[in-house]
Amino acid sequence: IFEPTPHGKRKIILSTNIAETSVTINDVVFVVDAGKVRQSTYDPESRISKLASVWASQSNVRQRMGRAGRCQPGESYLLMSRTRYANLPRSLLPELLRTDLASTALYIKTLSMEDGPRTDANQPSVIAQVFSEAPQPPQPSHVDQAILDLITLGALDHYQNLTPLGQLLTNIPTDPWLAKMILTGHLLQVDEDICIVAV
Known part of the structure; x- marks a missing residue:
């Protein structure tokens, strides 16, 4: 994914949350964000851990938007309404x-x-x-x-x-x-x- 894209070709990268902050891919021009994140949750009453798809936070979404246009002009498309975005939590609960x-x-x-x-x-x-x-x-x-x-x-x-x-x-x-x-x-x-x- 770090190699330059050949002329006339388009590179499509499907990513987990790792791409939010840890990785810079120079030729990313567009980010399409479904607004979801897989996160581990634990219910101390039932003592059961589970991995669930939940809505991302506003800070997650902003980080993802920042992946486009780091090295050249870019655009980000968020697949949710403005109302949904406004109702997202500012940040996710800390893992602890x-x-x-x-x-x-x-x-x-x-x-x-x-x-x-x-x-x-x-x-x-x-x-x-x-x-x-x-x-x-x-x-x-x-x-x-x-x-x-x-x-x-x-x-x-x-x-x-x-x-x-x-x-x-x-x-x-x-x-x-x-x-x-x-x-x-x-x-x-x-x-x-x-x-x-x-x-």
């Missing part, structure tokens, strides 16, 4: 507010520099503290649920200390539940089958 916090909580615990293991469950939690310092922090109940999930999984003990299993799970770049499933599958010598189930 719409995804499962368990993976992030586990990495926070892995990277924390606490002075030894916790021995008091009432001692302030480094996980809760780090989340509370985010520019747009998640609800404390969602943080508590992530911690409880990690305790249930066996990645943290009841004092929120990282367990040996928790340390192993951080080495597998996926959701802690799937990582434990993969480890269990390996122990039971059904690696291939469990990886198919995990996907």
Whole structure:
């Protein structure tokens, strides 16, 4: 896609959100934007993550418009009404507010520099503290649920200390539940089958 387009030919590029900011393609003249984005969302009540097509935000749309005309004159066509555009949110929710916090909580615990293991469950939690310092922090109940999930999984003990299993799970770049499933599958010598189930 980065090669110059041969004379008399037109290059058509279908792209995901990666083209909004990360890539500059010099000969883009037109952008046709459907105004949608695929984003991961998590429902903490049902504990289900899903990938859904949702309307993009106004900032996403502006970024996409900026892809045309960076190196030569260009035009952008937005496939929605002005009313629809006006009703789009200014920006999408930060990922921290719409995804499962368990993976992030586990990495926070892995990277924390606490002075030894916790021995008091009432001692302030480094996980809760780090989340509370985010520019747009998640609800404390969602943080508590992530911690409880990690305790249930066996990645943290009841004092929120990282367990040996928790340390192993951080080495597998996926959701802690799937990582434990993969480890269990390996122990039971059904690696291939469990990886198919995990996907």
